[in-house]
Amino acid sequence: MKITEIKIGKVSIPLKKTFKTALRQVDSAEDIIIKIMTDTDDIGFGNAPPTAVITGDSQDSVVAAIRDTIGPKLIGMDIENIEKIMTDLDASMLHNNSAKAAIDIAIYDLFGKLHKIPLYKLFGGYSSSMTTDLTISVNTPEEMVTDSLEALAEGYTELKLKVGTNAALDIKRVKAIREAVGNVVKIRLDANQGWNPKEAVRTIHKFEDLGLDIEFIEQPVKAHDFEGLKYVTDHVETNIMADEAAFGPYEVFRLLSMRACDLINIKLMKAGGLHNAIKIADMAETMGVQCMMGCMLESKVGISAAASIAAGKKIITKADLDAAVLLASDPVVGGVTFCENQIFMSNTPGLGITAIEDWQEIDNKNVR
Missing domain, CATH: 3.30.390.10 (Enolase-like, N-terminal domain)
Structure with a gap:
């Protein structure tokens, strides 16, 4: 071939x-x-x-x-x-x-x-399904509460709340959502580099003091600030996840060596694909650091690929693979399937994808 x-x-x-x-x-x-x-x-x-x-x-x-x-x-x-x-x-x-x-x-x-062979079996075949969270966009506390309750009604048990635009308002957002959804839902936060290290520590301590039971907080500081990320990790009880900082194998090796975070978010578009994502997962497993499989805003092609590693590798214990369900339509024929918060792997060889509807070829860009 x-x-x-x-x-x-x-x-x-x-x-x-x-x-x-x-x-x-x-x-x-x-x-x-x-x-x-x-x-x-x-x-x-x-x-x-x-x-x-x-x-x-x-x-x-x-x-x-x-x-x-x-x-x-x-x-x-x-x-x-x-x-x-x-x-x-x-x-x-x-x-x-x-x-x-x-x-x-x-x-x-x-x-x-x-x-x-389906890719998830090629990568280890640890599981044939997984639970994904649903991302709640950063908005007013009232809007985020509404979106969170809708997610709960749709069967989601893990919510990833986008924060990081204003620390004081972030506290109000998370408090309102926790009060609305109760304790049956796991809440994880993603600050997308929105805080500085000391601000992050103060804000996370407030979450802890209020008993908001945050599962983990993703990328609280700038991606390049490894020392700042370690400062946050060392000064709070809540688990800290590296996302934008955990770009590829080299960056993850440095993060693990520094013990700058508690968790790693693997994304194929950062790593350069499945080949390097496997290296990251194996390094993390060696160090006993659990991983989450994440995604960008993308079609089910990338989600099926990312899910293949998440299902294959035991060290990937969390999934943030909701991009396909955020889309108004699905042009991808085949691949993974969704049922509420569950993702099920295809047993068709490779990704299990057979066609892309509404695919527009870019003129004169083909490689021969």
């Missing part, structure tokens, strides 16, 4: 509700989706949701990286030699992790198809 062509396209999917964090506000998911064609007529699907404020990637940069630099190096390569492909992919150019992730996902999809 050899690579003959890489087709580059995109989908644009409106969200059910505006997505708001301390970093950005979004009304639709704009996802680059590629198709890697082979001489056996098998197709591998991969995706890259450009997220400039986190990964530094735009649609144009992803397309250019695949078309001009990464893609041409892969034409003619045999899917059987996946280690060689991944070595060349990593060495093809610096950064551009989202573009690399799209290629990586499609290659693994084909590798699973070649060997007739």
Whole structure:
């Protein structure tokens, strides 16, 4: 099974509700989706949701990286030699992790198809399903309470609340939601780098003093501030998760070495795909640090890939893979399926995806 062509396209999917964090506000998911064609007529699907404020990637940069630099190096390569492909992919150019992730996902999809095995089983097969949280966008306390109660009615038992825009208001937001949902729901917070270290410690102590029972707090300080993240971790009782700081294997190695966090959030678009995400999970397991599998605002292509590692690896104990249910429609045929807060893996080889509806090929961008 050899690579003959890489087709580059995109989908644009409106969200059910505006997505708001301390970093950005979004009304639709704009996802680059590629198709890697082979001489056996098998197709591998991969995706890259450009997220400039986190990964530094735009649609144009992803397309250019695949078309001009990464893609041409892969034409003619045999899917059987996946280690060689991944070595060349990593060495093809610096950064551009989202573009690399799209290629990586499609290659693994084909590798699973070649060997007739679902990716979650290839990665270990620890579980065939998982529970995901639902993200509540940062808004007024009243709006966030309404959204949280709706999520509870839909069957969600874990809520990820976006905070980080104003520490005093964040306390009011979380307190109001805890009072509204009671103690039956797990609450985790994501500050998206919105606090400075001392502000984070003061705010988290307030959460603790109020008995709000926060499961963990994600990325309270700037991504580059490893020392600040460690300061927060060392001075609060609540578990602290690294997200934007835990970009790829090198950054995670440094975080683990410093003991700068209690938990790691793995995302394929940060890591550059499944190959490096596996390295992160294995490092974390060696250090006894549990992981969460996260996602960007993306289609079910990326969610199916991320879920494959989450289901395969025991050390990934939490899932924040709700992006597909935030979308107003689902153009992806096959892949994982959702039932309330449960994600179920496909037993079809690879990602289990057979087609992308409303996929728009980007003219003159294919790689042959």
